Amino acid sequence: MTSTTIAAASPDEAVTLRTARLTLRPYELDDADALARALGDIEVARWLARVPHPYTRDDATGFVEASRQAGPASPGFAILFGGRLVGGIGLRQSDDTTELGYWLDRAHWGRGLMTEAATAVVAHGFGAMGLAEIRSGVFVGNEASLAIQKRLGFEIVGRHMVHSIARGESVLHIDTRLVASRKL
Template structure:
């Protein structure tokens, strides 16, 4: 059971008791604007997501609840190794929290999991996420149109990659 800590955050495995806190994120339309699903309609949907995460193959997934001051405020992790993803409640945007969480997962991916690269798939309209990833050293490797359909609408992708540092 891996737990990552930063100066302000605890990144830990999900717990079924996190459902209410995570529903505040996954049920929030602003938080979910660039996520790969529609906002969750109920706490039960979020609870199922937690169950699926806990049952996932650890060789393909390393997901963490983002805990700040004792409250779960988002999710960060690697799935379909080596793709990174994250979502944070809007009340915590623009505070460097996402950057802090992503940096911890990047370090974990390279150091503990031995990944040689980490990738990201970002909606071109998600300029804040694109800027953050570029600040962290990710480079654009491509783009594509109509890559995912959510709620009857097609969305595009920008693909990014971060190579492991030389050892």
């Protein structure tokens, strides 16, 4: 498992995580163009619930502002590889649980980058954030994402229909969960 370092001045301050190849830092307004380009790819957006298609620069700016206001219970991270934004990952407080979500631009798939990023964010969730469980899941057919979650120890706990804004329809979603005692 990759080792992670965490940088934050105080418990309330947004953290930056560092792994062997990646820097995961809070979103900045300057990220909007890179976000709009990467999330504008339907092959990325179709696997995410809340990303519209087409995805505009205004959508990206709104996302960055919301992420920066969300607070430490819902940290969002831009994923930097070689100094460039290549994806995003975050934990989002929702009802009585916290959900993990992530994406990577298509040019960077298949190099183990999201396994590395998700490992660091899950460790942060169970470590500094003190979470007891993390929920996630995939739209049916997303074998790469399910492989990442299984590798991290997530187990399938259900299936239900979730609306995909990009696809404009509800899609079967496989729900997964990782409890702190099972993390790898």
